[in-house]
Amino acid sequence: xxxxxxxxxxxxxxxxxxxxxxxxxxxxxxxxxxxxxxxxxxxxxxxxxxxxxxxxxxxxxxxxxxxxxxxxxxxxxxxxxxxxxxxxxxxxxxxxxxxxxxxxxxxxxxxxxxxxxxxxxxxxxxxxxxxxxxxxxxxxxxxxxxxxxxxxxxxxxxxxxxxxxxxxxxxxxxxxxxxxxxxxxxxxxxxxxxxxxxxxxxxxxxxxxxxxxxxxxxxxxxxxxxxxxxxxxxxxxxxxxxxxxxxxxxxxxxxxxxxxxxxxxxxxxxxxxxxxxxxxxxxxxxxxxxxxxxxxxxxxxxxxxxxxxxxxxxxxxxxxxxxxxxxxxxxxxxxxxxxxxxxxxxxxxxxxxxxxxxxxxxxxxxxxxxxxxxxxxxxxxxxxxxxxxxxxxxxxxxxxxxxxxxxxxxxxxxxxxxxxxxxxxxxxxxxxxxxxxxxxxxxxxxxxxxxxxxxxxxxxxxxxxxxxxxxxxxxxxxxxxxxxxxxxxxxxxxxxxxxxxxxxxxxxxxxxxxxxxxxxxxxxxxxxxxxxxxxxxxxxxxxxxxxxxxx
Numbered sequence: 001x002x003x004x005x006x007x008x009x010x011x012x013x014x015x016x017x018x019x020x021x022x023x024x025x026x027x028x029x030x031x032x033x034x035x036x037x038x039x040x041x042x043x044x045x046x047x048x049x050x051x052x053x054x055x056x057x058x059x060x061x062x063x064x065x066x067x068x069x070x071x072x073x074x075x076x077x078x079x080x081x082x083x084x085x086x087x088x089x090x091x092x093x094x095x096x097x098x099x100x101x102x103x104x105x106x107x108x109x110x111x112x113x114x115x116x117x118x119x120x121x122x123x124x125x126x127x128x129x130x131x132x133x134x135x136x137x138x139x140x141x142x143x144x145x146x147x148x149x150x151x152x153x154x155x156x157x158x159x160x161x162x163x164x165x166x167x168x169x170x171x172x173x174x175x176x177x178x179x180x181x182x183x184x185x186x187x188x189x190x191x192x193x194x195x196x197x198x199x200x201x202x203x204x205x206x207x208x209x210x211x212x213x214x215x216x217x218x219x220x221x222x223x224x225x226x227x228x229x230x231x232x233x234x235x236x237x238x239x240x241x242x243x244x245x246x247x248x249x250x251x252x253x254x255x256x257x258x259x260x261x262x263x264x265x266x267x268x269x270x271x272x273x274x275x276x277x278x279x280x281x282x283x284x285x286x287x288x289x290x291x292x293x294x295x296x297x298x299x300x301x302x303x304x305x306x307x308x309x310x311x312x313x314x315x316x317x318x319x320x321x322x323x324x325x326x327x328x329x330x331x332x333x334x335x336x337x338x339x340x341x342x343x344x345x346x347x348x349x350x351x352x353x354x355x356x357x358x359x360x361x362x363x364x365x366x367x368x369x370x371x372x373x374x375x376x377x378x379x380x381x382x383x384x385x386x387x388x389x390x391x392x393x394x395x396x397x398x399x400x401x402x403x404x405x406x407x408x409x410x411x412x413x414x415x416x417x418x419x420x421x422x423x424x425x426x427x428x429x430x431x432x433x434x435x436x437x438x439x440x441x442x443x444x445x446x447x448x449x450x451x452x453x454x455x456x457x458x459x460x461x462x463x464x465x466x467x468x469x470x471x472x473x474x475x476x477x478x479x480x481x482x483x484x485x486x487x488x489x490x491x492x493x494x495x496x497x498x499x500x501x502x503x504x505x506x507x508x509x510x511x512x513x514x515x516x517x518x519x520x521x522x523x524x525x526x527x528x529x530x531x532x533x534x535x536x537x538x539x540x541x542x543x544x545x546x547x548x549x550x551x
Contacts, residue, residue, distance in 0.1 A: 037439060040065045040074050041375025045088055046335055046353050049095030050137075053340035053349075056359070057091050057098070058375060064089050064100060066112070072373060072439035078110055078117050087129050092139035099142045099156065101130035107144065109156050123159035126152065132190070134175040143188050145172025151190050151200065163202055169211075170194030178245075179222055189231075191217045197233055199248055208248050213237050219336070221265045221282065223296070232282060232296070234260035240284070240299050254299040260286035262336025264350070266293070270364055285352050289331030291362065305367050307331060307352065307360060331356070338364075356428060358443070374441045378427040384454045384463070386421040386477060423463060425451040431465060431475075433499060442499045446473055455516045455527075462541065463500055464527055466513030472529050474504035474541055506539050 044059030048069075055075065056067045062085030064078040080086045080102050089100045098110040098117065107125040111118045125144060132145035141162065143153045151172055153163035170192035178187040186202045195213040197220065200206075215237040222228040222245070230251070231243040236259045242251045266281045280296045293303040335353040341363070348364045357375035362368065420436040423444075431444035431451055449468035456463055463475040477500050511532040519526050525542040 035436070035439065036073070037377070037434060038074055039376040040067045040373065041353070041357050041359060043357060043376075046359060046375075047091055047337065048339040048351065049091050050093040051340070052095035055095055056373070057089070057095075058359075059086065059089065060376075062086055064098065066117075067373070069371070069373075070438075072441075076116050088131055088133045090133040090135045090142055092135050093137055094139065097135075097139055097156065099133065099135065101125060101133060101144060103129055105129065107142075107154065107159070109142075109159075121157075121159050123154075125154075126150065132172050132175045134177055134188075136177045136186070137180060143175050143177070145175050145190055147171045149192070151175065151188070151198075153188070153202065163200075163205065165190075165198070165200050165205075165207060167207075168192045168194075168198060169196040169209075173216065174219070176220065179228060189220055191220070195235065195237070210243070210248060210250075212241055212250050212253065213239070218260060219262045221263050223280065224265050224267060230296075232263055232265070234263045234284060234286075236260075240294075242296075256284070256299060258284075258286050258288055260284050261332075261334050262286070262352075264336055264338050265296075266338075266364065267348070283336065283350055285333035285336040287332050289333060289354065291333070291336070291350060291352060291367075293367075303367065305362060305369075307333070307354070356430075372441050372443065374432055374443075377424065377432065380424055380426050381450075381452055382425040382454045384423045384456050386423065386456060386463070387460060423454055423456075425454050425465065429467065429469075431463075444475060444499055444502075446502050447471070449512075452512060452514050453516045455518050457518045457525075457527075457541075458520055462503075464516050464518065466516045466529055468512040470507070470509045470511060470513065470531070472506035472509075472513060472516065472527065472539065473502050474506070474527075475500035476503045504541060508537055509533055509535065 039060055040056065041058030042060050046056070046058040048056055054069060056069050058065050058067070060077065062080060064086060066075050066078065067073065068075050078098060078100065080100070084102045084104050086100045086102055089098060091098055096112055098112055100108050100110065102108070105125050105127065106122050107130070108122045109120040111120050126146035126148055128146050128148040130144045130146050134143050135141070140156055141153055142156050143151060145151050149168040149171060150164065150166040151168065152161050152165070154161055168190065172190050172192050174191045176189050178189060188200045188202060190198045190200065193216045195211065195215050195217055197210040197213065197217050199208040199210065213233065213235040215235055217233055217235040220231055220233045223230040228245055231245055231248070233241045233243065238255060238257050238259060240254045240256055240260070240263070242254070243249065244251050262285045264283050266283060268280060270281060281302060282294050282296055284292050284294060289307045291305040291307065292301055294300060295302055332355040333352050334355055337351055339349045339351045341348050349370065350362045350364060351359065353359050359373040359375055360369055361371040363370050422434040422436055424432040424434070426432060427450055429445070429447040429449055429451060431454070433442040433444055434440070447465065447467040447469050451465050451467045453466040454463065461477055463477060465473045465475065506529070509529065509531040513529050513531045515530040517528045525540060527539040527541060529537050529539065
């Protein structure tokens with residue numbers, strides 16, 4: 001710099017090294033956090049209030065995190081206090097009352113508002129930790145199931161026990177109240193790790209024990225007719241049992257050859273491709289990572305939603321069953337339930353939570369994924385920022401759109417052109433992609449092992465990733481980075497990022513790739529990758545620039 005000072009303008013000329021030392025960059029020393037991507041679900045229970053689809057409740061590191069579904073931000077966290085953690089929780093149908101169970105065996109009710117919470121009452125519960133909880137449809141009673149193999153029902157307002165049902169064959173793992181329908185019976189259903197399902201009638205205190213599952217029963221649902229004529233139960237014995245609610249006799253056992261964790265009955269008005277309006281359907285989820293729509297008559301598959309966009313070459317399956325426990329893959333669905341539509345004019349959502357803490361929302365009518373919430377990123381290994389795409393185009397996925405929809409898209413044009421994305425490599429084979437505006441997330445699946453490093457080429461057209469699977473992948477950043485699309489004919493337009501697509505796989509390393517660098521000049525189209533195999537490789541990707549086929 002000093003040697004070329006004579007060629008600089010007078011205003012930039014430096015006469016001595018002292019002048020250089022006196023020059024200080026004007027960087028800001030204080031920063032304000034604009035947006036915060038934090039954990040909202042780390043396993044355990046997750047739910048949405050039946051009549052309020054604006055907030056998500058999730059178990060998060062021993063506390064209960066309450067998140068706004070529209071923005072994806074954590075509104076507040078209900079904490080258990082020092083030296084205590086919540087084991088489970090329950091929410092009333094309107095999302096205004098939260099009941100928690102702590103390791104200290106204390107049950108606590110909380111009043112929820114738009115901006116926070118207030119403690120209402122605490123009382124002593126079971127003698128051992130509570131693992132299951134459910135609130136009745138009126139929000140006045142809460143049922144708890146404990147490791148002491150008993151079920152108790154409590155008055156929420158006064159904190160006293162109204163019913164006690166001991167004698168379960170195993171640890172109570174889940175509870176649910178039967179929908180009222182037109183029946184006057186108030187029934188509570190429980191499941192234990194021994195495969196037993198118990199039906200407890202609160203008025204008569206009568207208990208029915210259903211022991212036709214040979215392994216843990218995981219969930220039940222009731223048919224959506226006037227009287228709830230049938231009950232459907234699933235478990236880890238890979239069968240679906242159909243029960244008549246008149247006496248709870250077994251009607252049929254249907255093998256499905258898959259460990260199932262959840263089952264829900266769909267509204268009668270729901271239709272799928274090739275289905276009939278006269279039929280009724282249920283949705284199931286389990287170890288395959290797919291939401292399967294089944295005909296209730298024979299439980300045959302009608303439609304299937306694969307939550308794994310990329311199917312890697314399956315290695316030998318490792319489903320080791322020891323004492324009823326199953327080694328779960330990251331895509332294994334742990335929870336499946338219905339929720340009201342989070343948009344405007346929709347008919348409802350099928351919500352699924354996976355073993356990797358990803359919560360997905362699918363519209364009931366079209367079964368299109370409308371939202372993905374990454375509950376927990378675990379350890380963040382690398383992060384890159386995709387700058388503004390000033391040449392983004394606008395595209396609508398609704399082929400039968402009208403002029404009103406086009407006008408609505410044009411109104412959002414300015415916002416769409418300023419879209420930016422954040423890519424994060426976490427302790428996962430999938431790359432997280434976040435919309436910087438509303439924190440919507442998308443998963444880039446393709447690697448077979450943990451992604452360790454990320455980079456963006458100088459021309460801002462490609463994302464480069466390196467992984468423990470010894471490969472480097474080249475992802476083309478979509479020219480149309482944002483689109484406004486409809487998930488069903490009645491819902492409004494929703495803003496979503498178009499995920500990049502993999503256009504190249506660079507193989508050659510024999511061990512994990514820990515660093516990637518791109519040329520700083522746009523005219524040089526090469527990538528450097530460094531691996532634990534002690535080699536540094538240079539890759540040319542110029543052929544991919546003009547290729548649109550992908551690999």
